[in-house]
Amino acid sequence: xxxxxxxxxxxxxxxxxxxxxxxNYSSSVPPYLFWYVQYPNQGLQLLLKYTTxxxxxxxxxxxxxxxxxxxxxxxxxxxxAHMSDAAEYFCAVSRPAAGNKLTFGGGTRVLVKx
Amino acid sequence: DGGITQSPxxxxxxxxxxxxLSCEQNLNHDAMYWYRQDPGQGLRLIYYSQIVNDFQKGxxxxxxxxxxxxxxxxxxxxxxxxxxxxxxYLCASLPAGLAGTSTDTQYxxxxxRLTVL
Numbered sequence: 511x512x513x514x515x516x517x518x519x520x521x522x523x524x525x526x527x528x529x530x531x532x533x534n535y536s537s538s539v540p541p542y543l544f545w546y547v548q549y550p551n552q553g554l555q556l557l558l559k560y561t562t563x564x565x566x567x568x569x570x571x572x573x574x575x576x577x578x579x580x581x582x583x584x585x586x587x588x589x590x591a592h593m594s595d596a597a598e599y600f601c602a603v604s605r606p607a608a609g610n611k612l613t614f615g616g617g618t619r620v621l622v623k624x
Numbered sequence: 625d626g627g628i629t630q631s632p633x634x635x636x637x638x639x640x641x642x643x644x645l646s647c648e649q650n651l652n653h654d655a656m657y658w659y660r661q662d663p664g665q666g667l668r669l670i671y672y673s674q675i676v677n678d679f680q681k682g683x684x685x686x687x688x689x690x691x692x693x694x695x696x697x698x699x700x701x702x703x704x705x706x707x708x709x710x711x712x713y714l715c716a717s718l719p720a721g722l723a724g725t726s727t728d729t730q731y732x733x734x735x736x737r738l739t740v741l
Contacts, residue, residue, distance in 0.1 A: 616665055
């Protein structure tokens with residue numbers, strides 16, 4: 511079985527400050543890793559994903575994440591927060607050989623202060 | 625435009641009534657998924673289908689049923705047996721089905737918010 515833990519259900523950052531959202535996973539086999547963003551009452555939009563290769567992954571809207579196998583982590587960062595970054599963020603893992611099902615973390619809601 | 629549509633966006637039903645949520649995609653994707661979202665719990669998988677006329681239970685299938693008669697459609701029925709049906713329901717699709725491994729990404733619809741009164 512696989513699981514995902516996101517540390518902190520709510521994060522508050524000032525506009526222009528670093529955004530850091532933490533994600534740790536457990537999986538018996540190397541998973542694929544994803545970060546999604548959700549705005550109120552909308553579906554999920556992919557920010558970035560890691561499947562194989564380079565462990566530092568760049569995504570949309572200035573976000574990036576680094577896969578660290580030894581730490582079983584996939585933390586999401588953005589150097590400078592913008593007001594439009596206020597949303598809920600979900601980390602997810604999938605096992606390609608298991609129907610590509612996604613297992614999600616509980617989500618982190620980001621508040622950006624002016 | 626290609627994408628996933630879910631209708632309606634908001635749905636209200638009386639307790640004890642069955643209700644069917646629509647999910648349609650014109651992306652020609654083989655696999656489709658239904659997730660339920662509750663505050664603070666992320667998304668949990670209800671059912672998924674990797675090919676037409678076949679589907680599998682996810683982690684929380686009790687009280688739900690699905691069908692996959694057409695590639696583009698994967699409706700979800702919330703039955704009266706579902707103890708706590710009020711939630712936000714999200715449908716997703718993926719290009720690969722029984723082909724197995726896929727580095728592709730699940731695409732999500734806009735969701736349906738179901739409220740049982």
